[in-house]
Amino acid sequence: MDEYGLNVGGAPGRVWVTTKIGEEFDESCLLPKFKKQEAIIVWACFVGRCKGPLIIWDKAAWGKTITAKGYQTHILPHLEQIWHNECARTHDYVYIQHDNASPH
Numbered sequence: 001m002d003e004y005g006l007n008v009g010g011a012p013g014r015v016w017v018t019t020k021i022g023e024e025f026d027e028s029c030l031l032p033k034f035k036k037q038e039a040i041i042v043w044a045c046f047v048g049r050c051k052g053p054l055i056i057w058d059k060a061a062w063g064k065t066i067t068a069k070g071y072q073t074h075i076l077p078h079l080e081q082i083w084h085n086e087c088a089r090t091h092d093y094v095y096i097q098h099d100n101a102s103p104h
Contacts (some may be wrong), residue, residue: 008038052082
C-alpha cells in the first residue's frame with residue numbers, strides 16, 4: 001500500500017511559455033496563476049493480481065495532515081478485508097509492508 005499526492009488545478013512546477021514579440025499578453029499565451037494549489041492524497045494497494053480499494057484522504061473530516069492515529073483509524077481498516085481474503089486464499093499469514101513514512 002502506498003500513497004500519492006496530486007495537485008488540483010495545474011502543474012506543481014514552473015511553466016515557461018515562449019512568445020513572439022507582441023504576443024506577451026495574447027490570451028493563447030497566458031496561463032492562470034495559482035497562489036496555492038489544493039492537493040489530494042490517495043492510497044492504493046495490491047496483492048498479486050488482487051487490487052485493493054482506492055482511498056482518498058478526507059481533509060474536511062479527518063484533518064489536513066496525516067498522523068499515525070489518522071492512518072490507523074482511516075486507512076488501515078480498508079485493508080482488513082483484502083488481508084483476510086489473501087490469508088484465506090494462501091492459507092498463510094500475509095504481511096503488510098509500509099514505506100517507512102512517519103504516519104505509517
